[in-house]
Amino acid sequence: MDVLVLTTASDGRDVLPALDLLPHTVQTAPPSVAAFLSAATCDVVVVDGRTQPQAAAALAGLLTATDRGIPVVAVVAETALHAVTRGSFDQLVMSTAGPAETDARLRLSQRHRVSREPDGIDAPVVLRVGPFELDQHAYTITIDTRPLPLTHHEFEVLRALLAHAGRPVSRERLLGTLGGPDASPRAIDCHVRALRSKLGPHRTSIRTVRGLGYLAVA
Numbered sequence: 001m002d003v004l005v006l007t008t009a010s011d012g013r014d015v016l017p018a019l020d021l022l023p024h025t026v027q028t029a030p031p032s033v034a035a036f037l038s039a040a041t042c043d044v045v046v047v048d049g050r051t052q053p054q055a056a057a058a059l060a061g062l063l064t065a066t067d068r069g070i071p072v073v074a075v076v077a078e079t080a081l082h083a084v085t086r087g088s089f090d091q092l093v094m095s096t097a098g099p100a101e102t103d104a105r106l107r108l109s110q111r112h113r114v115s116r117e118p119d120g121i122d123a124p125v126v127l128r129v130g131p132f133e134l135d136q137h138a139y140t141i142t143i144d145t146r147p148l149p150l151t152h153h154e155f156e157v158l159r160a161l162l163a164h165a166g167r168p169v170s171r172e173r174l175l176g177t178l179g180g181p182d183a184s185p186r187a188i189d190c191h192v193r194a195l196r197s198k199l200g201p202h203r204t205s206i207r208t209v210r211g212l213g214y215l216a217v218a
Contacts, residue, residue, distance in 0.1 A: 001106060004039050006031040006059070007048035015048045016075050016095060018102035031055075033062050044106050045070050050077045050095050060089040071109035090176070108176050129165040129216060131202055132158075143202055150198070153178055157191045158216075161206060166218030168209040188214075 001024045005012025012028040013020045029035040031048060045063060049056025053076050060072045071090040078094050090109040093102055127134040133142045141148050141158055150158065156177040161169055171185045178187065192214055196203040207215045 001025070001044060002027070002040075002042040003044050003046055003106065004029060004036070004042035005046045005048065006036060009048065012046065015050065016046060016093065016097070016102060018097055018099045021099040022103055024103075024106070031059055033059070033066065036063055037066065042070060044073055044109055046073045046075055047089065049074045053077075057089065073105060073109050108172070127162055129162045129218060130205060132162055132205070132216075134159060134162050143199065148198060150195075153187075154191050154195050154198075157188065158195055158206075161214060161216035165216045168212035168215045170213040172213075174213065 003012070003019065003024045003026050005015055005019075005026060005028050007015045007028065008031060009015055010028070012026045019026050027040060027042065029039045036045060047056045047060050047063070053074070056074050056076070060074055063070075063072050073091045073093060074089040075093055075095050078096060091105045093105040097105070125135065125137050127136070131143050133145075135141075136159075139155070141150065141155060141162075148158075157174055160174055160177045171188045174188045175185060192206060192208075196206055199205060205217050207217060209215050
């Protein structure tokens with residue numbers, strides 16, 4: 001995997017030391033859109049947000065707006081994690097993360113970018129699936145015209161299921177919609193249980209497909 005690290009540091013491995021223990025190719029460039037566009041082709045771009053996490057989130061948004069389809073991973077210090085809100089990056093990873101977690105975040109960022117494609121600018125603003133109505137601009141989901149009181153993560157999981165209604169969506173792909181350092185396959189199961197409890201008589205609209213993940217009934 002070719003990793004581009006945008007940072008003021010001289011070596012991208014200083015931003016994420018675990019990269020030094022992984023077989024990925026690492027190139028370093030200044031933290032700017034111009035540097036990103038002029039850099040060689042990469043599979044993942046890593047933005048250094050250790051000291052300025054909000055600036056990193058803003059830069060991630062600009063990188064995504066270039067529409068090159070390259071996933072963006074933000075690196076933050078553990079002490080600054082509370083200051084980071086969900087932005088235009090595909091994954092968050094702490095600068096102290098080990099090789100296994102770092103590698104997993106990089107690979108999940110690629111899956112996340114794939115999972116976001118149905119929700120791009122060409123996707124319908126209002127999506128209707130059975131009793132559900134998803135309004136992507138209003139960021140709401142209703143069932144039988146009744147608004148569902150969902151948490152952010154519950155909304156993202158249900159939105160991904162509705163976008164692929166009638167087809168199983170793997171836990172890994174759903175995991176990519178959440179991001180954050182605490183996301184895990186077990187968290188997906190918890191969110192699905194919470195969703196089902198809020199759906200009442202429509203709880204069977206979300207089915208478990210053994211060995212594949214979850215499916216929203218079309």
